[in-house]
Amino acid sequence: MDNFSVLGELTPQKFLRDYWHKRPLLIRQAIPGFKPLLSREALCEMAAQDDVESRLITHFDGTWQMQNGPLPRLPSVRKKEWTLLVQGVNLHSDAADALLQRFRFIPDARLDDLMISYATDQGGVGPHFDSYDVFLLQAHGRRRWKISAQDNLDLVEGMPLKILRNFQQEEEYILEPGDMLYLPPHYAHDGIAEGECMTYSIGFRAPPFQELGEAFLQFMADSIDLPGRYADPALTTAKHPAEISRDMISVVATELEKIRFTNDDVTIFLGQYLTEPKANVFFDAPAKPLSPAKFAQAAQKRGVRLSRKTRMLYRGRHVFVNGESFSVGADDKKLLVTMADNRGLSGPEVAMASSDVMEALTLWYEDGWIIVS
Ligand code: SIN
Ligand code: CO
Numbered sequence: 138m139d140n141f142s143v144l145g146e147l148t149p150q151k152f153l154r155d156y157w158h159k160r161p162l163l164i165r166q167a168i169p170g171f172k173p174l175l176s177r178e179a180l181c182e183m184a185a186q187d188d189v190e191s192r193l194i195t196h197f198d199g200t201w202q203m204q205n206g207p208l209p210r211l212p213s214v215r216k217k218e219w220t221l222l223v224q225g226v227n228l229h230s231d232a233a234d235a236l237l238q239r240f241r242f243i244p245d246a247r248l249d250d251l252m253i254s255y256a257t258d259q260g261g262v263g264p265h266f267d268s269y270d271v272f273l274l275q276a277h278g279r280r281r282w283k284i285s286a287q288d289n290l291d292l293v294e295g296m297p298l299k300i301l302r303n304f305q306q307e308e309e310y311i312l313e314p315g316d317m318l319y320l321p322p323h324y325a326h327d328g329i330a331e332g333e334c335m336t337y338s339i340g341f342r343a344p345p346f347q348e349l350g351e352a353f354l355q356f357m358a359d360s361i362d363l364p365g366r367y368a369d370p371a372l373t374t375a376k377h378p379a380e381i382s383r384d385m386i387s388v389v390a391t392e393l394e395k396i397r398f399t400n401d402d403v404t405i406f407l408g409q410y411l412t413e414p415k416a417n418v419f420f421d422a423p424a425k426p427l428s429p430a431k432f433a434q435a436a437q438k439r440g441v442r443l444s445r446k447t448r449m450l451y452r453g454r455h456v457f458v459n460g461e462s463f464s465v466g467a468d469d470k471k472l473l474v475t476m477a478d479n480r481g482l483s484g485p486e487v488a489m490a491s492s493d494v495m496e497a498l499t500l501w502y503e504d505g506w507i508i509v510s
Pocket of ligand 2: 265266267326
C-alpha cells in the first residue's frame, strides 16, 4: 500500500486547522481503488476469538439488541439488518496496522485503533454520536451516511446501545469503496448499509479527565513520600469521645498539602498510561527465542520492528513502552526516539545501540514486544 495522504487534496495542516474537532469532511476516493484488507470470513473468524473485542448489533423486527463477543455464531448473511463490529483489528492484521499508520499525521498518543464493521443490507448501529473524532472509510459495498450538527444529544432510555431520541438528519452521503467521511466528536450520525457492506473506523483516544485523575492518583500512591506518623503531644480530655477533633483534621490536612506533583510526574504518568496495553492484549513471545548473542547478531543484520501490539512513546529523557517507563541518556534517547517514530530500527541502527539498549531490546524481543525484521 502506498504512503500517500488519505486526505485527498488537503494537507494534514489544513485538515487540522479547518476540520479537526470543527466540521465534518467527505473525501471522495481518499484511498482510490481501495480493496478490503480482510474478507468477511476472516472478520467473522476474528469475532469468535477471546482476545478480540467484538459486538453484534441486530435490528430485527424493529428491536435493537446487542451482544458482546466472542461471537462463535452469527446470523445468516442472507438476513437483513445486522452488524458485526470488530475492534482493534490493527492488533491482529499487518495490513490493518499499515492502514492505521497512514493516519499518523495525528500523534500516536491520540490514535486508538481500527474498527471494522460488517453489515448486511439495511444494517447499522442506529442514529448516535461518539465522544471522539472518527474517520469512516468505506471498504466494501455502499453505506448511506446521514449526519447532523444537532445539539440535542438526548438518548432513548433503556436501550442496549446509544440511540438518539430525536435525530434530525441535515446531510446525506452515499459512500463507495475508498470514500471517507471525517466526523468531529459529538456529531450525530447514522450509517445504513445499502446491500452488504464493510466500513473501517479509524478511532481516536480521548481519555475522560475523571479517568485520568483516578489513574493519576493511583500512580502518585506509588511515588509520594510523607515521612512521620500522626502524634498529639498536646492532647486534652475528650468531652465527646466519638467526635474527630478539629486539631486532628488540621494536622492531617497540613501533611496532605505536602503532596506535590511536577510536570515530570505528569509526563511519566501519561507515558505509562497511554502505552499501557488494553486488558485483552496478549503479546506473542517467540516460541523458540534466539539466545541473546544470536538475537544481537540477527538484529544487527536485519533490524527490528515493534510488534503491532506495542505502544511506544517518548517525551524528554523519558521513553515509554507498553506501560513501562525508562529514563535514558542523550545517546540512547536518540536511538529509542528513532525506534518509536519509525516503529523499528534498521540493522546498522541496532549496531549502534549501547549495551543498556541492547539488553532492553533483548528483553523486549523475548516478551514479544519487538520482532527481528
Ligand atoms: C459502523 O461502522 O457501522 C458504525 C461506525 C460508527 O457509526 O461510528
Ligand atoms: Co459512530
